[in-house]
Each structure stands twice: as structure tokens, then as C-alpha cells.
Amino acid sequence: MGKFGVKERNLEGQMVVDFAKRMDMGVVNTYFQKREEHRVTYKSGGRSTQVDYILCRRVNLKEISDCKVVVGQSVARQHRMVVCRMTLMVCKKKRSKIEKKTKWWKLKKEECCEEFRQKLRHALGGQVVLPDDWETTAEVIRETGKKVLGVSSGRRKEDKETWWWNEEVQDSVQRKRLDKKKWDMDRTEENRQEYKELQCRVKREVSKAKQKAYDELYTRLDTREGEKDLYRLVRQRDRDGKDVQQVRVIKDRDGRVLTSEESV
Secondary structure, three states: OOOOOOOOOOOHHHHHHHHHHHOOEEEEEHHOOOOOHHOOOOOOOOOEEOOOOEEEEEEHHEEEEEEEEEEEEEEOEEEEEEEEEOOOOOOOOOOOOOOOEOOOHHHOOOOHHHHHHHHHHHOOOOOOOOOOOOHHHHHHHHHHHHEEEEOOOOOOOOOOOOOOOOHHHHHHHHHHHHHHHHHOOOOOOOHHHHHHHHHHHHHHHHHHHHHHHHHHHHHHHHHHHHHHHHHHHHHHHHHHHHOOOOOOEOOOOOEEOOEEEEEE
């Protein structure tokens, strides 16, 4: 709390302070020096007090420039409007660069392994025994691997929704990729037409597979097990959407809320 509150704190006010301490928040109304008329949020029958508050994370207090009560504007009966002015800086997330990696997994193929072995032997000058200088040898192995096996693109792969894929769709997509490579190598009209026809066929098969998967999903949702899965998913999404998942606090013998791990 700041030092610009109104009158004395009662039991309900102490509950607000305990909540703010537990959540590491600040009561914004009390941090700005205003005339009492611009701090009183409730006025009725000659009584005036401050019962409506704006709370925010303490780490964000520096972004708030003003907070006051708008005189003459009522939200409910006898309750005045509390307004807050703040500036939010939206920072763009920097894309993390992915390191290009040598495709060592291609060595599982016999032809790639044999080609790599021959190129490496040639790079080492035909020596059967490796040189004593391991750093030089390792560098030769890495460079040969990049030339023979290739390197990854370094681009981040986007997560695709493939839970409805089946073996038929995967085979069709693989055939389409092979036809695309064939067309890239030989740009003839025949290869282009073959690739276009296979592309349309894959789209139809994907649409059928997706519709079949959704029909099975809807059928399952009508059953007892599907209803349980649905409620389980809703509860999980509700937990994931909460800002604070779990709060562990305790009060000392004097009733003060302890928030730090050492004090607890």
C-alpha cells in the first residue's frame, strides 16, 4: 500500500491487504497524492470512504502514471468511478535462431555410409590409421559429413495438425513429394501434369480422412466415455487459463500473512 489512503482500515480492508500481499500486488489508489474528493469512492448520507480499488502486480507499478476517482460519475448507487492511466510497452519476441545441423542420421543408409567412408578416406590422404592430432581429424570428419550428407535448413518446423492422418494419407503425401522432386529436376509438361493430378488426389484423400476422423470423434462424444473426456478437457483448460495455479501461504501467530519461502 501507498500512504495516500482514506481514513482507517477495517476488517474488510485488511482482507484486501492480505490478498495483495499474497499475490504480490499493490493497491494503486493509495500510491497517488490527490485531494480527498478524488480519493473517496463511496459517499452517502454524510459518510465518505474508500471501498473500491484497482490492484496490479507490483512489478507493473512503474507503468502506471495516474489513478483517481472521477467526481460526478457513478458506476452503481453511491459508488464513484475509479480510473487508472497506464502505459504498456509491447515487446516483440525475437525469433531464436536454430543451428544448422549435419544430417548424420543418413549414415543408417548403406549407400550414404559407403560414400561417406570413401570421401573421408580420400580427405585423410588414404591413411588407414588416424592422425594423432584429433582436432584436425574431427574437423575433417565434420567437413566431409557436411559435403556428403548435407545440413538442415535451420528453419523452425511449424506444428501441423496431423492427429487424423492415416497410412493412406501418408503414402499419398510421400508420392506427391517424389513427383515434386521429379518435376523440379525435369521441367517437362508431362511431369507437371502428373504432379498436378497427384496433388488434387492428395487433397481429396486428406479431406476424406479428416471427415472420417471427425465423424468418429463426434460418435465417441455421444458415449459415456466421450463425455468424461470432454469434461476432463474443460477442467484442464480452466486450470491452464488461471494466472495463479497454486498459492502456498500461512499466517503467523499474530495473524499476519507470510508470503516468502523463508518466513513460511
